[in-house]
Amino acid sequence: MTTTPLSPGEQVPDQPGTSADRTATPARQTDEGPAAAALLAAGVGAFTLGLLTTLAEASTPIKDALVITEEVGPLSGKTTYAVVVWLIAWVVLHVAARRRLRLSSAVLTVSLVLLGLGVLGTFPIFFELFAAE
């Protein structure tokens, strides 16, 4: 089998002859905005989960407010609201900013920091530091 290399930045070209080649790659696929929006939104979602986890530990009223069902307890609210915030952030960023956003170092750094803070917020040794008396 011969290999047809693609030069950097090149779209995957159409090659007639096989069904796999009949689908053209749309121009939008070179745009990194949607990827940046998805990445930032994931950071926002992760950060929200960490924040809600820590806030629930620090404040009993917040912990109680996060109870959607008694059986699951505050975890029901933490996870549901984090997922809702993530999805809203994704839709808003995708619709409003995908043409302006680029996968810049700033976007990567912000996403990574948000994800890191989210993980930290879910870490028991960290959130127990804020435990309500």
Next chain:
Amino acid sequence: MELTDREWWGLIHGLVLGSLFLLAFAGGLAELHALRPSVETTTGLRQSARRIGVGVTSMAVVAWLTVFTGTWVVYPWYREPAETSPRSTLLGSENTELWHTFGMEWKEHVAWLSPILATVVAFLVLYYGASLATNNRLRRIAIALFIAAFSFAGIAGLFGALITKVAPVQ
């Protein structure tokens, strides 16, 4: 030899869905890594992109099913106020309370990061398709997110297995 309904759900959550996600990871990672023009032909790249798309989307779905069954089906049994519940059992002894205060407390939260990241990877593969092959940075970001999703699922899976060994949901 018989399993209760609760044990069946524990099995579906941990052994079936959880293991499926963790096992499928290696294949997905290898495919994403090989999605390069220097490794595959143009036709091969398109076919690989479609295959990876199906694979990572399935993994994202499995990850969501795992956290949903874990949080909404199995977890309520784990945290029942009864003295015989796993949570009460673990907290009843100084030797085992750390399994709950650290293991379970981390697992139940951090696990939710896995489906979020797996969904982003699925989106990247489906949206960009074979053009991921010519965008090394984007492909590497997808691989990094994929590894992160696996790591969070791995943490949750490991603690889940160990906690189940100490205090199973019955």
